[in-house]
Amino acid sequence: MNVLVTGANGQLGRDIVAACTAAGDEVIAADHTRLDVTDRDSVLAALTTLRPDVAVHCAAWTAVDACESDPDRAWATNALAVRWMADGCRRAGTHLVHISTDYVFNGEQEEPYTEWDVPDPLGVYGRSKLGGEIEAGPDATIVRTSWVCGEHGSNMLKTVLRLSAEMDSLAFVDDQRGHPSFTADMAPLIRQLGLDRRPGIHHVTNQGAVSWYEFAREVVASAGRDPEMVRPIATADLQPPRPAPRPANSVLDNAALRLGGLPLLDDFRVPLHRLVRTLLG
Ligand SMILES: NC(=O)c1ccc[n+]([C@@H]2O[C@H](COP(=O)([O-])OP(=O)(O)OC[C@H]3O[C@@H](n4cnc5c(N)ncnc54)[C@H](OP(=O)(O)O)[C@@H]3O)[C@@H](O)[C@H]2O)c1
Numbered sequence: 001m002n003v004l005v006t007g008a009n010g011q012l013g014r015d016i017v018a019a020c021t022a023a024g025d026e027v028i029a030a031d032h033t034r035l036d037v038t039d040r041d042s043v044l045a046a047l048t049t050l051r052p053d054v055a056v057h058c059a060a061w062t063a064v065d066a067c068e069s070d071p072d073r074a075w076a077t078n079a080l081a082v083r084w085m086a087d088g089c090r091r092a093g094t095h096l097v098h099i100s101t102d103y104v105f106n107g108e109q110e111e112p113y114t115e116w117d118v119p120d121p122l123g124v125y126g127r128s129k130l131g132g133e134i135e136a137g138p139d140a141t142i143v144r145t146s147w148v149c150g151e152h153g154s155n156m157l158k159t160v161l162r163l164s165a166e167m168d169s170l171a172f173v174d175d176q177r178g179h180p181s182f183t184a185d186m187a188p189l190i191r192q193l194g195l196d197r198r199p200g201i202h203h204v205t206n207q208g209a210v211s212w213y214e215f216a217r218e219v220v221a222s223a224g225r226d227p228e229m230v231r232p233i234a235t236a237d238l239q240p241p242r243p244a245p246r247p248a249n250s251v252l253d254n255a256a257l258r259l260g261g262l263p264l265l266d267d268f269r270v271p272l273h274r275l276v277r278t279l280l281g
Pocket residue numbers: 006007008009010011012013031032035036037038057058059060061062077099100101102129144145146147148149153154
């Protein structure tokens with residue numbers, strides 16, 4: 001199939017391009033310099049000229065704290081740009097795969113969130129991403145993921161690896177829980193959802209719910225360092241406090257996959273060890 005990937009130089013975009021290429025697809029890797037998704041004319045021209053079978057929309061403004069101080073940029077990139085993508089896809093007969101986030105939820109629910117729980121984002125980033133889901137429309141595949149880690153770009157796994165090599169003691173919050181999700185695992189499944197043109201929301205994460213504190217300990221241990229160097233703190237004790245509130249419970253039940261007979265991704269520790277080995281050489 002022919003696949004257009006937006007945000008192709010981002011953490012997830014890089015691995016979507018790799019997964020599609022490995023599967024033999026013809027891939028148009030559109031990074032930010034090649035396609036600015038906030039430019040309506042460029043988006044419509046790209047889609048109606050290239051007419052890909054599937055567009056995987058990975059482009060987003062993901063700087064959660066910065067979104068709080070520049071909401072217009074967040075709305076333009078994370079919501080309105082999806083309107084251009086959906087319009088272009090409709091005109092070109094392209095199936096849209098839109099990537100979204102756990103931050104659409106407020107995190108107050110005790111249980112994992114299913115695709116049918118009601119979103120209630122806490123901050124500008126989550127609100128703008130929820131706007132993007134609405135713009136993608138009912139025919140699109142919407143993939144919500146969480147705590148994304150990949151080989152390319154910056155993420156919490158890389159931060160923990162770096163800090164644990166530089167410092168004797170690290171503190172991570174123990175009152176925010178989620179499913180760490182690895183782009184190399186997610187990418188082939190996201191490609192398959194697009195190939196199948198499956199409409200609706202799909203939670204796609206690795207399995208195994210942990211706090212950031214527990215996640216950091218796994219990373220430190222995987223790197224052959226002492227996990228006791230990581231100590232738990234509360235979000236309220238973070239100094240300086242972060243501008244954007246985070247959901248305390250980010251755990252996404254992959255119910256649409258599970259109940260739809262699709263395979264779930266591995267426990268996060270499997271790709272975690274693989275990625276640590278790759279990064280440490
Ligand atoms: N990271 C996470 O933990 C996480 C969690 C849940 C969901 N998600 C979602 O997963 C998707 C992929 O995230 P990621 O972690 O791969 O983020 P990322 O590494 O920040 O990648 C996003 C890419 O979008 C590009 N971009 C930003 N504005 C653009 C524009 N106007 N036009 C075209 N490209 C633009 C960025 O390019 P520049 O850097 O050059 O601007 C970047 O390469 C996003 O939809 C995100 O909301 C991420």
